[in-house]
Amino acid sequence: MTSTDTRTAGVADTQAGPPRAARPGRPRARLARARSGLHTLVFLAPMLVVFGVFSWLPIGRAVVMSFQRTNLVTDPVFVGFANFQQVFADPQLWTAIQNTGYFALLALVFGYPVPLVAAILMSEVRKARGLFSALAYLPVVVPPVVAVLLWKLFYDAGEDGVFNTVLSWFGIGPVAWLQDAQIVMPSLVLEATWAAAGGTVIIYLAALVGVDPSLYEAAEIDGAGVWRKLWHITLPQLRGVLLITFILQIIGTAQVFLEPFLFTDGGPANRTLTLLLLIYRYAFTNSLGGDYGAAAALSLMLAVVLAGFSMLYFRLTRKWSS
């Protein structure tokens, strides 16, 4: 609107008379443009302040802190790359990388297809599609902490636990869902998938609406079955969205924190210690009164790796996505 007004004002000045008569209008036009720019700046100010204070400033501060020894109470001391060396020397770093990678892999194999399958099935439903969408999205609305508390009941290791009761009907269990080193990570992935799938389902449903129905009609005339339509029409038509959700899934799972923090606190025996949980421990649970330098260093490294991975991913998939 602002730029349109600027253009309109210029046109009006130009049409007001011959060039000589227009001369007095030029300062007015400049003034109008300046005012307009000022208005833009003033309107932008709240957003700039909010982003500056709550996003860009902390990011910049974290980068600086990664080169400092600081507890945020006393004066910080610059220590060069000592924090990075400290993090690399920590044997728990490699445990956290392995666990995070394992979580991401499980989430990719089991969690990534679930929303897609759900969305495709729901798109085939003729009636009450809105109801199914709402039901799918419901877990996203549940506050994460409440969801974890709820699932803790499901995962109760006793025979009275919800899941163990169900398994007992088939003569299986009881299973120590959150206490068995072999099962604990899949248990976290299961809850995380339940909690997050709804949002992705909505994205896929929206994308499916955009697929041209005539493609399916043509395929049906050619005798294509359900699987061929899925393989040759649906998935190719969704590939742009699939590429985006894939990278979002990788970035999200690489930063998993809530589930290991609330379910297991990284246990048993560090089997669910993830990178973000390790960052949290550096920052908040040590005798140094907060090793924020090491926490910031590991955060920065994770951010750089994820940014690099994202750029590489988009470069490699550019051809496919276009």
Place this chain on the structure above:
Amino acid sequence: MQTSRTAAAVAAAALTVAGLAACSDDGPDDGKTHITVTIDAGLEQPAIDAFNARVEQFEDANPDIDVETQEYTWTAGTFTAQLAGGTLPDVFVIPFTDGRGLIERGQIADISAYTAELPYRDAFNPNIAAAGEDADGNLWAVPIAAYGQGLHYNRTLFTAAGLDPDAPPTTWAEIQTAAKAISEATGEAGYSVMTNGNTGGWILTTVVDALGGRTEDAGTATIDTPQMREALAQLQSMRWDDDSMGDTLQYDWAGINQDFAAGRIGMYVSGGGNYGNLFTQNGLNPDDYGLTVLPLGDSPDAGVLGGGTLAAVSPGAEAAEQEAAVAWIDFYYMEKLTDQDAAVADAQVKAETGQPVGAPELPVFDQATYDEQQSWIAEYVNVPVEQMAPYTSQVFAQPLVNEPVTATQEVYAVLDTVVQSILTDENADVDALLETAQADAQAAMDAAA
């Protein structure tokens, strides 16, 4: 159009300025000194009423000080975040283990000029006062309570298992036998241990100390000891041979208190003064409760791990606020230990509001002062002292062992992993676990040094 656009721009600018102004934190300018003090999180209403009554008494006695309350409970994770974020109340409490480090790093206010004026400054038990002193002996944080670890047990579960609740276990072998009996008879956990948030290491260290071992020798980690192996072997046996530790194997302090108060745990090790939390925050039925001392090994070094609580002041407090904060610490935490009228008034308010009076503690001054204070409040004691007699009749005779001082929380975290491995992996390799724990604990101590 131009006018409305300008008005909108002015409104946006005003909104921005207002938003920025809202970030400032100026207190009311009424000539008073304003301080925020700690009230335990999650208290029942009677306890909150009792606390507020004490605040009113303080404000009446100090009309130039205005006291606000703020819910606060120390945990390793939240405390550090609040400290860095500047959101701690002006007066807060910390465990003995954290005192020295916070003082050395200047992360709490130096209130030693004001604590030096306290009339009982020189009466503290020197070992206990040291937790709140700097290297020169200046008192930066005031010891307000001390405890020795104890064995909490559920008398109702003992009875249900055919055990005598008036004759609790006196050896670790008897604890194991009782745990098995409780588990088999009731289906509840006979014995549970904390495992998470560094509490697993805390309790494992307690047991090792009770058997005569130590996890640190002047900055050197001493994890792999016969006492450590004995403690782990018993845990393994209770978990995998006896199956007497129940279904829940991951507990932090709050979680184990909750399950014990709910009658799901037969026995567990924690601070001897835990009754207050169990009763006021977890709804413990007093009839269920029993407390005894930890069995000590035959070694001359065997002792009961002690600890305690320090009252400290936020590093951001101004001088006047520091002075007012020390006045509050003196009034709320200390006078009831040293002054008969204050002790009686405190006990009376608690008793009238149904709060526990007389839960066992260790003396922060000397034994005589403690005994005298107990005599002042004797008529208000409402906790089941008979059920705590196995503890109170023996704990003062037990050698007290201080918590490790170097990288305490990190070493506890390392030992958390050991405990969790023992409880969740039937084939846990103790040799490998201890070798890793030794290396990790030493690395943490070296980093702290």
